[in-house]
Amino acid sequence: MSTAIDTATEIRPLAVEISQEQIDSLRRRIAETRWPPTELVQDASQGVQLQFLQELARYWAEDYDFGRLEARLNALPQYTTNIDGLDIHFIHVKSEHEGALPLIITHGWPGSIIEMLEVIGPLTDPTAHGGSADDAFDVVIPSIPGFGFSSQPTDAGWDSGRIGAAWAELMNRLGYDHYVAQGGDQGAGVTDAMGRQAPAGLLGVHFNFLDAIPKELLTAALTPRIFTHPEREQLGKVVGVTMRGYISEMSEHPQTIGYSLLDSPIGLAAWMLDHDPDSYEKISKAFLEGEQTGNLSRDNILDNITLYWVTGTGASTSRIYWETGKTATASFKNSPPHMRLPAAYTVFPDELFQAPRHWVKHAYHHLVYYNEAPKGGHFAAWEEPEIFAGELRAGFKSLREAGSS
Amino acid sequence: MGATVEAGTAIRPFEVQFSDQQIDDLRRRIAATRWPTKELVADRSQGVQLAATQALAKYWAEQYDFGRLEARLNALPQFKTEIDGVDVHFIHVHSEHENALPVIITHGWPGSIVEMLEVIEPLTDPTAHGGSAEDAFDVVIPSIPGYGLSGKPTELGWIPPIRVSRAWGELMPRLGYTSYVAQGGDVGAAVTHGMGQQAPDGLIGIHTNLFFPALAGAKMPEETEAEKAARAAINVFKAGGYGYFLEQATRPQTIGYALLDSPIALAAWLADHDTDAYYKIASAFVDDKPSGNLTRDHILDNITLYWLTGTGESAARSYWEGGPNSPHDAAPAPPPPVTLPVGFTTFPGEIWRTPRSWVETAYPNVVYFNEVDKGGHFAAWEEPEIFSHELRAAFKSLRNGGSS
Numbered sequence: 001m002s003t004a005i006d007t008a009t010e011i012r013p014l015a016v017e018i019s020q021e022q023i024d025s026l027r028r029r030i031a032e033t034r035w036p037p038t039e040l041v042q043d044a045s046q047g048v049q050l051q052f053l054q055e056l057a058r059y060w061a062e063d064y065d066f067g068r069l070e071a072r073l074n075a076l077p078q079y080t081t082n083i084d085g086l087d088i089h090f091i092h093v094k095s096e097h098e099g100a101l102p103l104i105i106t107h108g109w110p111g112s113i114i115e116m117l118e119v120i121g122p123l124t125d126p127t128a129h130g131g132s133a134d135d136a137f138d139v140v141i142p143s144i145p146g147f148g149f150s151s152q153p154t155d156a157g158w159d160s161g162r163i164g165a166a167w168a169e170l171m172n173r174l175g176y177d178h179y180v181a182q183g184g185d186q187g188a189g190v191t192d193a194m195g196r197q198a199p200a201g202l203l204g205v206h207f208n209f210l211d212a213i214p215k216e217l218l219t220a221a222l223t224p225r226i227f228t229h230p231e232r233e234q235l236g237k238v239v240g241v242t243m244r245g246y247i248s249e250m251s252e253h254p255q256t257i258g259y260s261l262l263d264s265p266i267g268l269a270a271w272m273l274d275h276d277p278d279s280y281e282k283i284s285k286a287f288l289e290g291e292q293t294g295n296l297s298r299d300n301i302l303d304n305i306t307l308y309w310v311t312g313t314g315a316s317t318s319r320i321y322w323e324t325g326k327t328a329t330a331s332f333k334n335s336p337p338h339m340r341l342p343a344a345y346t347v348f349p350d351e352l353f354q355a356p357r358h359w360v361k362h363a364y365h366h367l368v369y370y371n372e373a374p375k376g377g378h379f380a381a382w383e384e385p386e387i388f389a390g391e392l393r394a395g396f397k398s399l400r401e402a403g404s405s
Numbered sequence: 406m407g408a409t410v411e412a413g414t415a416i417r418p419f420e421v422q423f424s425d426q427q428i429d430d431l432r433r434r435i436a437a438t439r440w441p442t443k444e445l446v447a448d449r450s451q452g453v454q455l456a457a458t459q460a461l462a463k464y465w466a467e468q469y470d471f472g473r474l475e476a477r478l479n480a481l482p483q484f485k486t487e488i489d490g491v492d493v494h495f496i497h498v499h500s501e502h503e504n505a506l507p508v509i510i511t512h513g514w515p516g517s518i519v520e521m522l523e524v525i526e527p528l529t530d531p532t533a534h535g536g537s538a539e540d541a542f543d544v545v546i547p548s549i550p551g552y553g554l555s556g557k558p559t560e561l562g563w564i565p566p567i568r569v570s571r572a573w574g575e576l577m578p579r580l581g582y583t584s585y586v587a588q589g590g591d592v593g594a595a596v597t598h599g600m601g602q603q604a605p606d607g608l609i610g611i612h613t614n615l616f617f618p619a620l621a622g623a624k625m626p627e628e629t630e631a632e633k634a635a636r637a638a639i640n641v642f643k644a645g646g647y648g649y650f651l652e653q654a655t656r657p658q659t660i661g662y663a664l665l666d667s668p669i670a671l672a673a674w675l676a677d678h679d680t681d682a683y684y685k686i687a688s689a690f691v692d693d694k695p696s697g698n699l700t701r702d703h704i705l706d707n708i709t710l711y712w713l714t715g716t717g718e719s720a721a722r723s724y725w726e727g728g729p730n731s732p733h734d735a736a737p738a739p740p741p742p743v744t745l746p747v748g749f750t751t752f753p754g755e756i757w758r759t760p761r762s763w764v765e766t767a768y769p770n771v772v773y774f775n776e777v778d779k780g781g782h783f784a785a786w787e788e789p790e791i792f793s794h795e796l797r798a799a800f801k802s803l804r805n806g807g808s809s
Contacts, residue, residue, distance in 0.1 A: 036661040036718035040561050045730040046722065047659030156445040245652030245660075252648040253452030256677045258441035260663030260670035267663025267670055274659045315441030322451060 009173055011081045014089065015074045016149055018310050023066045026265055026309055030061040033266045044280055048270040052284045056273075057266055059287060060302055069303045069310075072117060080149070081173060083166045086158075089149035090142035091116075092174065095124040097136035101400055102176040103392070104140045104167055105381070108185020108209075109317055110272035112148045114304040115382040116141045118295050122389035129386065134400070135393040142170060144186065146316035148307055153316070159323040160189040160211075161197070168199035177201050180396050184208040184380060189324055195339040195364075204342035204368065206395040208380045208388070210355040212363040213238055230356075237353035246274060251325035254318035261314020268314055269305050278350040278377045294376065294383040344369035344395030348384075350377030369395040414579060419483045419494060421475050421554060423713050428471045431668055431712055435466040438669045449683055450645075453673040457687035461672055464690060464701055465708075474706045474713075477522060485554075486579060488572045491563075494554035495547035496521075497580065500529040502541035506804055507582040508796065509545040509573055510785070513591020513615075514653075514720055515675035517553045519707040520786040521546045523698055527793035534790065539804070540797040547576060549592065551719035553710055558719070564727040565592050566599030566617070574605030583607050586800050590614040590784055592723060595621075601743035601768075610772065612748035612799040614784045614792075616759035618767040625767075631760035638757035642679065649677060653724035664717025671717050672708050681754035681781040697780070697787040748773035748799030752788075754781025773799040 035054070039046040073091075080087045091113060094100070103123065107115050122129035123137040143150040145158050145166070167190065171179050178201050183191035188211035195205040241247070249257050260267040273283060282293040283301055292298075308314060343364035347354050349372065357370045373391060376384035440459070444451040481496045496518060499505070508528065512520050527534035528542040548555035550563050550572070562568055573596065577585050584607050589597035594615040601611045619625055619639060627636050652660050663670040676686050685696040686704055695701065711717055725731060747768040751759050753776070761774045775795060780788035 033662075034665045034715065036658065036665045036715070037557055037559075039658040040559070040722070046725055047656035047661070049658070053662065152442055153445065154442075243651070243655075245648065245654075245656050248651045249648030252645055253677055255441065255444040255454065256452030256649075256673050259453070259458060259673040260660075260667055262439045262441045263667035263669055264663045267666055270659045270662040274656055312439065312441070319445065319451070 008082055011079050011173065014078045014080050014149070016070055016078070018066075018070045022310050026306070027061050027066070029265050030057050033057060033264070044277065044284075048274050048280070049284070052288055053266060053270055053273075055287045056269060056298075056302075059298055060265075060269075060305075064299065064302050064306075066306070068299065069306050072303065073113075076117070076120070078149075081170065083169050083173075084162065086145045086153060086166075087151040088142055088145065088166060088170060090140055090170065091120070092138075092140050093120050093124050094138045095136035097126075097133045099134075099400075100124070100136035100138045101396060102140065102171065102174075102179035103137040103396070104142065104171055104179060104181045106142070106144065106163075106167070106181070106183035106187030106190045107147070108183070108187045109147075109320060110275055110304070110308070111185065111379060111382065112304055112307050113141050113143050114300065114307055115379055118385035119381050119389050119392075122386055123392065126389075126393065129389065131389075131393055137392070138176075140171065140174065142167065144190070144320065146319060147313055148311055152313065153319070156323070158320070159327040160186075160193040161327065163190045164193035164197055165199070167194060168197065168202065171201060172199075178203050180204050180206065180399060182206045182392060185378065186320055186324065192339070195341050195343065196337050198339075198341055202341060204344065204396065204399045205339075206344040206346070206369075206392060208346050208348055208391070209351065209378075210345070210353075210360060210363065213359075234353045234356065241352050246271065247321060250318040250321035252322070254315060254322045257318055258315025261308070261318065262312055265305075265309055268309060271314075272305055272308065276352050276378050279379055282377065282383070295385055296379065296383050300382065339364050340366060342366050342368040342399055345371075346380070346391040346395065347372045348376040348378075348380045349373065351380070352378060368398050371395075413487055416484050416486045416579065419485045419554070421478045421483070423471075423475050427713055431709070432466055432471070434668050435462050438462060438667070449680060453677050453683070454687065457676070457691050458669060458673055460690040461676070461701075461705075462669055465668075465672070465705055469702065469705050469709075471709070473702065474519075474709050477706065478518075481522070481525065483554075486576065488575050488579075489568065490560070491550040491558055491572075492556035493547055493550065493572060493576060495545055495576065496525070497546075498525050498529050498544045500541040500543050502531075502538045504539075504804075505529070505541035505543045506800060507543040507545065507577065507580075507585035508800070509547065509577055509585060509587045511547065511549065511569075511573070511587070511589035511593030511596045512552070513589070513593045514552075514723065515678055515707070515711075516591065516783060516786065517707055517710050518546050518548050519703065519710055520783055523789035524785045524793050524796075527790055528796065531793075531797065534793065536794070536797055540801075542796070543582075545577065545580065547573065549596070549720075549723060551723050552716055553714055557716070558722075561732065562726065563723065564731075565723055566595040566602075567727070569596045570599030570603055571605075573600055574603060574608065577605075578607060584609055586610045586612065586803060588612045588796060591782065598743065601745050601747065602741050604743075604745055608745065610746035610748065610800060610803045611743070612750070612773070612796060614750050614752055614795075615755065615782070616749065616757075616763060616767070619757070619759070619763065623767055625763045629760065629762065631758070632762060635757040635760055635763065642756050646677075646679060649674065650724065653721040654728035655725065655730055657718055657721035657725045661718025661721055664711075664721065665715055668708075668712050671712055674717070675708055675711065676704075679756050679782050681756075682783055685754075685781065685787070698789055699783065699787045703786065743768050744770055746770050746772040746803055750774075750784070750795040750799065751776040752780040752782075752784045753778060755784070756782060772802050775799075
């Protein structure tokens with residue numbers, strides 16, 4: 001009996017393996033792409049532009065080093081452990097500094113653990129990256145179930161709350177009795193759920209996306225006169241986010257779009273690149289003009305798309321929208337419990353919307369940190385890892401004392 | 406100069422030819438499909454189910470006769486003519502009866518002219534299909550630009566209820582018709598409604614089987630049970646099955662890549678239109694229990710046409726035209742009302758059941774309204790006999806007026 005339990009909670013080291021056969025098949029499919037005619041506009045107003053995607057396809061098939069994804073991941077300590085019936089894959093890097101603060105970072109969609117690779121160095125080894133030893137973190141970066149090398153849920157119900165509970169179990173299992181959590185995009189949803197669940201050991205949370213748009217604000221969007229002009233603009237952006245085709249499709253019929261995302265690498269790439277206008281423009285420039293914004297390089301972008309392809313997770317990653325959409329609808333009727341834990345927030349200037357401080361304060365009463373970063377967009381950690389790491393140091397500074405006491 | 410004009414308006418007989426190479430490539434791609442894991446629910450609530458899609462793929466690759474689409478189309482008189490810069494493909498079948506009423510029928514999305522093939526005989530040859538000689542129609546079935554064998558627009562502005570409507574108003578006189586009627590469902594209903602607004606010379610009335618004004622945002626009464634039920638059904642559609650609509654209306658190019666590159670992505674996207682049609686199509690493949698004329702072969706004729714013509718993206722783009730991202734100057738001025746005679750048929754499986762009161766609210770001159778007991782969104786395709794009967798009844802009162 002005790003053996004069974006040990007086996008169930010065991011943490012196993014993992015090295016990923018991507019077979020040559022998978023790579024050959026992917027490369028062949030890219031080369032055999034049947035292309036649509038070009039869009040009829042000069043901008044991205046009909047979607048991902050043909051010229052951009054053809055250049056991405058060319059680079060992917062001809063210049064991209066398919067070995068680099070495996071090499072990058074296997075250079076890091078990776079593990080799996082079974083939680084709530086699923087094998088959870090995660091990266092776990094300990095700092096060499098004593099008193100490092102344990103931190104669990106959750107990626108979003110269309111991202112993955114790839115978004116977070118470049119923040120590991122600055123967070124675990126701050127003295128080599130403009131920080132001091134007191135800024136050190138032990139970093140845990142899991143793949144959300146259905147993403148990357150975590151297993152795919154086989155039953156419905158893996159919403160942010162269930163993922164958040166799994167993360168608490170994970171941190172517990174890693175022996176951390178106090179830690180903090182961070183997330184943007186879908187990761188903000190998971191981190192928000194953790195904050196509300198307030199599992200033993202969780203000291204506080206940091207967001208770079210406001211998942212918990214207070215429903216009062218959404219309701220008020222219908223009576224905009226009570227808002228000042230800049231706020232109306234932000235509210236308009238929030239409403240615009242919900243009117244995106246990809247969100248609507250994935251939260252309604254993830255299986256339908258799943259066929260595209262599994263069977264066509266170019267269909268997958270287009271779907272993932274069409275997230276928001278700012279990141280689209282940055283990534284498009286990287287491919288068409290060789291002009292890279294921050295860390296959003298061609299290779300880094302393709303590492304992420306290649307990970308989705310080789311793990312065959314287009315449909316299972318889409319299902320998180322179906323799950324969170326259901327939860328959001330339910331929570332609109334029955335508000336979730338307030339978050340009492342300390343929360344920190346960073347606004348990145350190119351994010352989908354720039355939540356004003358009082359929106360964040362409205363959602364998270366115990367706001368201990370709010371800052372506007374000078375650079376970066378939706379994929380903040382990916383695009384500006386140094387700035388992102390700096391925000392985490394500052395955002396969590398006041399919680400370190402509490403944790404070590 | 407005169408020769409150029411003639412060449413421009415020439416009507417050229419047309420035959421479809423699909424190459425073995427295209428078909429072999431399609432079959433190879435179906436066989437090489439990389440499948441997602443199964444949905445986590447037991448119904449359509451996560452989209453097109455894996456079992457249905459795999460049954461479709463198996464039948465498509467192993468049993469479907471790839472020659473049949475070409476044979477079915479080439480058995481009919483087909484033509485092409487250039488209108489407004491696009492080569493328009495159409496089927497044109499004359500009735501053998503004198504004084505047949507010319508009708509132009511417009512398909513929708515995810516349909517094509519394939520939806521309409523089985524109504525041609527009942528309409529042109531009514532005496533062989535339970536009607537009388539006075540019920541005869543001459544039938545014109547064009548492919549909307551960007552769909553099937555018509556050319557793909559290379560410039561903006563092909564808003565279905567504006568520019569496609571105008572092109573049809575040009576096509577019918579070019580065929581020599583001075584008095585005709587128009588019919589459509591889905592996108593075809595938008596085109597037909599637009600023709601009603603434009604009221605081109607010769608158009609004497611329209612019939613639709615999808616109530617376009619409600620989709621276009623016109624305010625409708627919500628007092629009676631039927632009215633409330635119709636509004637509720639529209640809301641259900643918009644809350645749970647609207648993703649394809651929004652994606653096509655805003656990002657046709659993005660979804661277009663998968664629709665061109667993966668036959669199974671295309672099949673799933675096309676099968677995911679509305680709940681009623683989905684379950685009928687799924688049941689045709691999974692249980693081999695077709696609803697009416699919605700057989701496996703007919704469904705695959707349509708999907709195969711989209712694939713072989715490579716029109717997944719250009720058809721999706723017809724939703725973008727006039728949508729939120731299209732330039733404002735392409736938007737119509739406040740539309741004129743449709744004062745021509747209007748007929749409407751409510752099919753019970755349609756996304757919502759349009760009550761008579763709504764039709765009368767939108768159209769001042771309703772000459773026919775009926776609710777039939779079978780058929781859904783793809784009414785002509787699923788129930789060609791009922792559909793044909795509705796057209797005969799709806800247009801009956803217009804025949805004498807038009808021929809006088």
